[in-house]
Amino acid sequence: MDGGDGRYDARARPPFAVAVDLVVLAVHDQLEVLTITRGIEPFEGVTALPGGFVGPAESVEEAAWRELAEETGLGPAELPEVHLEQLATYGAVDRDPRMRVVTVAHLALSPTRPEPTGGTDAAASAWRPVEGVLSEGLAFDHDRILADGVERARAKLEYTTLAARLAGPDFTMGELQAVFEAVWGVELERANFRRKVLSVPGFVESTGSRRIGRGGGAPATVFRAGPATTMLPPLIRP
Amino acid sequence: MDGGDGRYDARARPPFAVAVDLVVLAVHDQLEVLTITRGIEPFEGVTALPGGFVGPAESVEEAAWRELAEETGLGPAELPEVHLEQLATYGAVDRDPRMRVVTVAHLALSPTRPEPTGGTDAAASAWRPVEGVLSEGLAFDHDRILADGVERARAKLEYTTLAARLAGPDFTMGELQAVFEAVWGVELERANFRRKVLSVPGFVESTGSRRIGRGGGAPATVFRAGPATTMLPPLIRP
DNA sequence: GTAATAGTGTCTGTGAGACACTATAAA
DNA sequence: TTTATAGTGTCTCACAGACACTATTAC
Numbered sequence: 001m002d003g004g005d006g007r008y009d010a011r012a013r014p015p016f017a018v019a020v021d022l023v024v025l026a027v028h029d030q031l032e033v034l035t036i037t038r039g040i041e042p043f044e045g046v047t048a049l050p051g052g053f054v055g056p057a058e059s060v061e062e063a064a065w066r067e068l069a070e071e072t073g074l075g076p077a078e079l080p081e082v083h084l085e086q087l088a089t090y091g092a093v094d095r096d097p098r099m100r101v102v103t104v105a106h107l108a109l110s111p112t113r114p115e116p117t118g119g120t121d122a123a124a125s126a127w128r129p130v131e132g133v134l135s136e137g138l139a140f141d142h143d144r145i146l147a148d149g150v151e152r153a154r155a156k157l158e159y160t161t162l163a164a165r166l167a168g169p170d171f172t173m174g175e176l177q178a179v180f181e182a183v184w185g186v187e188l189e190r191a192n193f194r195r196k197v198l199s200v201p202g203f204v205e206s207t208g209s210r211r212i213g214r215g216g217g218a219p220a221t222v223f224r225a226g227p228a229t230t231m232l233p234p235l236i237r238p
Numbered sequence: 239m240d241g242g243d244g245r246y247d248a249r250a251r252p253p254f255a256v257a258v259d260l261v262v263l264a265v266h267d268q269l270e271v272l273t274i275t276r277g278i279e280p281f282e283g284v285t286a287l288p289g290g291f292v293g294p295a296e297s298v299e300e301a302a303w304r305e306l307a308e309e310t311g312l313g314p315a316e317l318p319e320v321h322l323e324q325l326a327t328y329g330a331v332d333r334d335p336r337m338r339v340v341t342v343a344h345l346a347l348s349p350t351r352p353e354p355t356g357g358t359d360a361a362a363s364a365w366r367p368v369e370g371v372l373s374e375g376l377a378f379d380h381d382r383i384l385a386d387g388v389e390r391a392r393a394k395l396e397y398t399t400l401a402a403r404l405a406g407p408d409f410t411m412g413e414l415q416a417v418f419e420a421v422w423g424v425e426l427e428r429a430n431f432r433r434k435v436l437s438v439p440g441f442v443e444s445t446g447s448r449r450i451g452r453g454g455g456a457p458a459t460v461f462r463a464g465p466a467t468t469m470l471p472p473l474i475r476p
Numbered sequence: 477g478t479a480a481t482a483g484t485g486t487c488t489g490t491g492a493g494a495c496a497c498t499a500t501a502a503a
Numbered sequence: 504t505t506t507a508t509a510g511t512g513t514c515t516c517a518c519a520g521a522c523a524c525t526a527t528t529a530c
Contacts, residue, residue: 016256016292018329018340054254060329060340089327089342091256091298102256102298102340104327174481191484192520199518216529217481233518236471412508430493432510437491454502455508471491 019103020064021051021142022071023087023149026113027166027182030129031153033146034071034116035138037124042097043139049146050125051103061086064106071125072114083109083165087149095141107149111168150183157183159234161203164225172211172220173197176204184237196235202228257341258302259289259380260309261325261387264348265404265420268367269391271384272309272354273376275362280335281377287384288363289341299324302344309363310352321347321403325387333379343383345390349406388421395421397472399441402463410449410458411435414442422475434473440466 024034035047050071054063064086069079087105095101116125130150137143157163157180164171167179177193197203205226210219262272273285288309292301302324307317325343333339354363368388375381395401395418402409405417415431435441443464448457 016254018254018256054329054340056338057331059331060327063329086326088324089298091292091342093295093297100294102292102342104329104340172482189520189522190482191522192518194483196519212528213481215480216527217479218483218527220482233474234472236519238520410509427493427495428509429495429511430491434492450501451508453507454500455506456500456510458509474492476493 015099017099017101018054018060019051019101020054020060020067021049021090021103021105021145022064022067022108023049023105023146024068024072024108024110025130025149025153025166025183026110026127027179028113028127029178029182030131031150031182031185032113032127033130033133035126035128035133036071037126038139039124046139047128047133047136048139049105049142054104060104064104068106068108072110072116074110074114078112078114081111081165081169083162087145087152090141090145092141103145105145105149107152109153109162109166111165154183154237158236159231161200161225161228161231164204164223167225170207170222170224172213172222174213174220176223180235180237186238188238200228200231202226203231253337255337255339256292256298257289257339258292258298258305259287259328259341259343259383260302260305260346261287261343261384262306262310262346262348263368263387263391263404263421264351264365265417266351266365267416267420268369269388269420270351270365271368271371273364273366273371274309275364276377277362284377285366285371285374286377287343287380292342298342302342306344306346310348310354312352316350316352319349319403319407321400325383325390328379328383330379341383343387345387347391347400347404349403392421392475396474397469399438399463399466399469402442402461405463408445408460408462410451410460412451412458414461418473418475424476426476438466438469440464441469 022034026032034050036050038044038046038048050067052063052067054060058066064084065079068082068084074082085107087107089102089104091102093100113127116127130146134143134146138146163176163179167176173194176197177188177190181187203226204223207222207224209222211222212219260272264270272288274288276282276284276286288305290301290305292298296304302322303317306320306322312320323345325345327340327342329340331338351365354365368384372381372384376384401414401417405414411432414435415426415428419425441464442461445460445462447460449460450457
């Protein structure tokens with residue numbers, strides 16, 4: 001790790017702070033992201049991603065889960081339903097004007113859109129459409145982090161079964177298709193989509209019940225996520 | 239980044255060190271990785287990945303390129319031929335027994351296997367087969383980092399044109415196929431492989447010349463890497 | 477009735493996999 | 504000659520995309 005050259009003295013090193021930032025995505029009608037409005041300088045009043053510093057006694061992964069729980073207000077019962085993975089690390093020298101901060105960004109995909117009552121400043125948290133947030137801009141380098149997170153989510157829908165988690169505890173085939181269409185920003189052919197999803201073993205399971213959607217129409221079979229995690233061959237976006 | 243809660247004091251924070259570690263891969267006959275043998279405790283005499291600390295005035299990415307140049311001895315002329323990308327960040331509390339170190343691992347793919355004459359301890363650097371290194375074990379959590387790096391490389395060959403860079407400045411179709419087979423550890427069907435590679439626009443370009451390989455046989459067309467970076471549809475490993 | 481959604485059937489084109497065949501080199 | 508590699512041809516099967524058709528609900 002240090003190249004074995006012996007140049008090692010903890011006190012002599014300048015202070016690095018290590019943080020985690022979260023790209024928390026959910027689908028309502030469009031793709032939405034959990035944002036905060038900063039209450040202090042720098043970037044006071046500007047939209048930013050939730051996050052915080054990694055504590056001395058917690059791993060980076062533990063810090064990400066802790067921040068996720070704090071910002072969403074989700075409890076131990078609902079948190080396991082959220083998918084959390086490391087996204088990338090951002091370490092430009094001047095990305096934070098206050099001091100040297102290296103942040104490990106994480107991507108979270110939530111089946112629901114919990115009211116952001118938790119966290120240290122609840123009123124400043126809000127779910128907002130990704131498209132609007134990206135066009136209006138974010139504090140620090142959070143524009144790029146959000147863009148990278150959205151791209152990761154888009155790519156992961158292609159070869160994993162994560163969409164079934166994003167679609168909620170249960171869902172109709174139309175609702176699952178709507179998740180793909182919202183994340184990818186495209187329209188899919190209904191019949192081919194259904195065939196593909198049902199052809200992947202363990203992607204979805206029928207619950208046996210049926211449900212009628214908003215605009216009427218025939219009752220649809222209700223599914224839940226199955227045990228599979230990957231899709232082979234993938235479902236490639238058009 | 240700090241959640242806007244104002245709990246901010248650089249001096250009050252415990253010292254985090256931020257490091258970069260490198261998984262440098264090249265294909266000779268098998269898939270090989272650049273390793274060092276640690277000269278100091280902890281893990282003195284144990285195989286490890288090259289790496290080092292991020293300096294106060296350099297970005298994480300700059301530190302990765304600097305370490306890559308130091309460890310491989312490659313100069314400004316050859317370094318651009320190496321593919322370098324961020325792999326993942328490892329932040330367990332006790333991953334380094336000396337102090338809290340968060341390391342940003344990077345993956346490097348080199349077309350050649352330069353003699354590791356550079357670095358601070360040249361004699362301790364060596365190219366070794368990935369399979370053997372993984373079975374013998376590595377210092378710190380470098381086992382997992384190497385395994386993650388190899389898996390990333392395997393996945394990237396599927397949907398990018400990186401194999402053409404790994405195959406060297408120029409290569410025959412048989413040599414390019416050998417790169418895929420070494421990284422994936424499988425055998426591919428020659429005719430179908432050739433057709434697939436040639437069907438991707440910009441994957442490879444013919445140089446016009448021909449070359450005869452080790453075991454004789456008909457002279458083969460020599461190719462070089464083309465401008466394309468992605469493969470659609472992908473070349474999926476069996 | 478119309479509009480909207482769910483579910484199924486079917487045709488076509490692309491491409492991967494398997495395998496056969498010819499050509500050109502070294503030993 | 505044998506052996507090894509390069510290059511091409513062809514057949515089959517899986518699957519994505521497009522589109523048509525019926526069924527069931529709300530209005």
